[in-house]
Amino acid sequence: MAVPIAGIRRPALDPSPLSAPFWAAAARGELAIQACTGCSKMHHPPVPVCPDCHGTAFDFAVVAGTGAIYECSVMRQARVVGFEAMVPYACVVVELDEQPGLLVVGNLLGAPVEAARVGSAVRVHFEPYGQGDLQLPQFVLVAGAKAR
Amino acid sequence: MPIRNRVAIVGSAYSRIGRHLDAPLGALALEATASAVADAGLTLDDIDGISNYPNPSRLNAGNVDGVDLVTVNYLARTAPLRHLRWSCSITQGTITSSLVEAVHAVAAGACNYALVYRAMHSPHGPFGIADVRRVSGNGEFLAPYGLSNTVMAFALPYSRYMAKYGATREHLATFIVRNRRNAAMNPDAVFFRSPISRQDYLDSPMVAEPLSVLDCDMAVDGCGAVVVTTAERAKDLPVTPVYVTGCVALGLSYDHAPVQTLEGFMHSAKRLASTLWDNAGVGPADIDHLNLYDGFSYFPLLWLEAFGFCPEGEAFEFIQDATTEPGGRLPLNTSGGALGMGRLHGSPQLVEAVRQLQGRCGERQVQCSMSLVQAGSPLHGCGALVLSAER
Numbered sequence: 001m002a003v004p005i006a007g008i009r010r011p012a013l014d015p016s017p018l019s020a021p022f023w024a025a026a027a028r029g030e031l032a033i034q035a036c037t038g039c040s041k042m043h044h045p046p047v048p049v050c051p052d053c054h055g056t057a058f059d060f061a062v063v064a065g066t067g068a069i070y071e072c073s074v075m076r077q078a079r080v081v082g083f084e085a086m087v088p089y090a091c092v093v094v095e096l097d098e099q100p101g102l103l104v105v106g107n108l109l110g111a112p113v114e115a116a117r118v119g120s121a122v123r124v125h126f127e128p129y130g131q132g133d134l135q136l137p138q139f140v141l142v143a144g145a146k147a148r
Numbered sequence: 149m150p151i152r153n154r155v156a157i158v159g160s161a162y163s164r165i166g167r168h169l170d171a172p173l174g175a176l177a178l179e180a181t182a183s184a185v186a187d188a189g190l191t192l193d194d195i196d197g198i199s200n201y202p203n204p205s206r207l208n209a210g211n212v213d214g215v216d217l218v219t220v221n222y223l224a225r226t227a228p229l230r231h232l233r234w235s236c237s238i239t240q241g242t243i244t245s246s247l248v249e250a251v252h253a254v255a256a257g258a259c260n261y262a263l264v265y266r267a268m269h270s271p272h273g274p275f276g277i278a279d280v281r282r283v284s285g286n287g288e289f290l291a292p293y294g295l296s297n298t299v300m301a302f303a304l305p306y307s308r309y310m311a312k313y314g315a316t317r318e319h320l321a322t323f324i325v326r327n328r329r330n331a332a333m334n335p336d337a338v339f340f341r342s343p344i345s346r347q348d349y350l351d352s353p354m355v356a357e358p359l360s361v362l363d364c365d366m367a368v369d370g371c372g373a374v375v376v377t378t379a380e381r382a383k384d385l386p387v388t389p390v391y392v393t394g395c396v397a398l399g400l401s402y403d404h405a406p407v408q409t410l411e412g413f414m415h416s417a418k419r420l421a422s423t424l425w426d427n428a429g430v431g432p433a434d435i436d437h438l439n440l441y442d443g444f445s446y447f448p449l450l451w452l453e454a455f456g457f458c459p460e461g462e463a464f465e466f467i468q469d470a471t472t473e474p475g476g477r478l479p480l481n482t483s484g485g486a487l488g489m490g491r492l493h494g495s496p497q498l499v500e501a502v503r504q505l506q507g508r509c510g511e512r513q514v515q516c517s518m519s520l521v522q523a524g525s526p527l528h529g530c531g532a533l534v535l536s537a538e539r
Contacts (some may be wrong), residue, residue: 011291014284023288045289045406071409073303074357075294081279083294091295093304093407103405107293118311129292136292 007085013131018046021060026135031124032060042099063098065124070095070103072116090116092139106139121145150427153539155251156382156389157374159188160502162336165370165490168272173369174214174222177267180371181223188375189386190261192227197234197259199250201241205268205491207276207298218267234259241399242266242494242523243372244531248397250376261377266493270367289406299364300356301408306446307358308410315464320445321346323467324362331484333512338368338490363445365486372495374502379539388506391536394428396420399530408527416526417454428534432456437504437516438478439497441523442485451522479514494523505537
């Protein structure tokens with residue numbers, strides 16, 4: 001099972017009114033994505049105006065937190081201050097099941113970095129952020145799932 | 149009215165180029181720009197227009213004019229340029245994007261002789277280390293994951309390209325080795341007389357997979373510069389003009405996503421490519437020399453596809469035979485590109501095209517009459533031109 005990553009210093013988060021509901025949901029252990037109340041299209045990162053219908057009213061919809069790796073990279077060098085102890089680490093871009101092209105970023109936890117492969121099925125996993133009650137959405141592989 | 153050879157490049161130059169030079173960037177910019185003006189048979193007093201992309205070339209750079217960057221203000225007062233009537237500093241792009249602005253300014257009569265340059269500084273110490281202490285905006289969804297590094301950000305679309313089409317590092321090795329062989333014949337290149345083997349590439353340490361050290365252009369100190377004027381004025385200069393057949397400066401992200409995607413890159417790149425072909429009135433079949441931006445090694449693959457030189461998803465196979473070698477039908481990055489010349493933001497593409505069309509490239513000279521020049525990211529500012537030897 002995934003374990004929290006020790007010894008790293010993440011940047012201080014300064015949520016905006018746009019992003020605050022995302023982080024509030026994460027603190028509750030939910031992945032919530034901004035959804036336009038006019039056309040239901042989901043957007044991430046949150047937007048002030050819906051690029052599809054130009055609506056300005058939004059909800060945050062709790063999603064299943066499942067999807068497939070769309071793009072990924074394994075950092076092999078200490079090139080980001082605060083993350084030296086985490087090297088090597090995998091960053092995965094996950095296409096959520098709810099909507100084609102809806103992408104969320106995380107680290108792949110609980111597996112060797114070599115397991116980060118485009119197409120692999122993943123699900124969200126929350127870990128403490130280290131700032132108040134914030135939690136960070138991360139991803140773990142779905143055991144036994146067929147790659148897409 | 150499209151440009152269609154009404155504007156010409158009449159001078160070009162590099163400063164000294166090196167990993168860490170003993171001269172401040174301001175001195176290198178003065179060196180390259182003065183040389184480009186002299187190459188055109190002009191004097192600094194003839195220059196009445198100036199265009200640049202001034203941004204410091206790295207994360208967490210300082211902001212000292214003449215050290216970390218060289219603004220148009222710096223050159224105006226230091227060169228000095230006493231007769232400026234037009235200046236332009238673009239907010240994103242490379243030397244080609246600022247050149248396109250200068251081409252338009254000359255065509256519109258805003259100035260007669262425009263100087264265009266890009267100066268890049270490589271300080272001592274580690275390059276491009278991200279140090280993010282507090283984030284808001286899009287960074288909220290990247291920085292908490294250690295995804296603040298430029299190499300990693302650009303590794304992502306390549307990971308998808310490889311998975312989608314089956315491209316491997318073995319495929320790209322062909323391009324990398326050839327590029328360095330081209331640079332080995334280029335006395336201006338930081339890797340002059342320094343070819344590498346396929347194994348050197350395959351063994352090079354990973355930075356952010358799938359990008360290794362040798363997939364990234366190396367930071368250098370250096371500057372490239374060109375001078376543009378109208379084709380009519382070019383007739384009075386003691387030079388071989390290179391004509392701007394068409395040009396475009398574009399580079400916008402159409403997709404809303406927290407990261408760069410392969411599909412987003414291709415969408416914007418194809419939009420830029422079709423705009424250029426329309427503007428120039430020519431197509432891929434007319435081109436016989438290619439200069440595609442290789443700040444990261446895989447970019448030329450995507451541009452070969454976007455410009456229509458091969459079908460989408462096939463460029464990694466297209467580059468395997470001799471087609472894109474010197475002597476082939478479409479020699480690619482004969483200067484050695486950014487990977488061979490150093491991180492110069494488009495000068496290795498632009499200056500090389502000018503000099504190849506002028507027939508000034510010595511042992512690496514290829515037969516060519518119409519050259520495609522592209523530099524920059526389709527998502528963050530990009531300029532592309534078709535240049536011709538004949539009017």
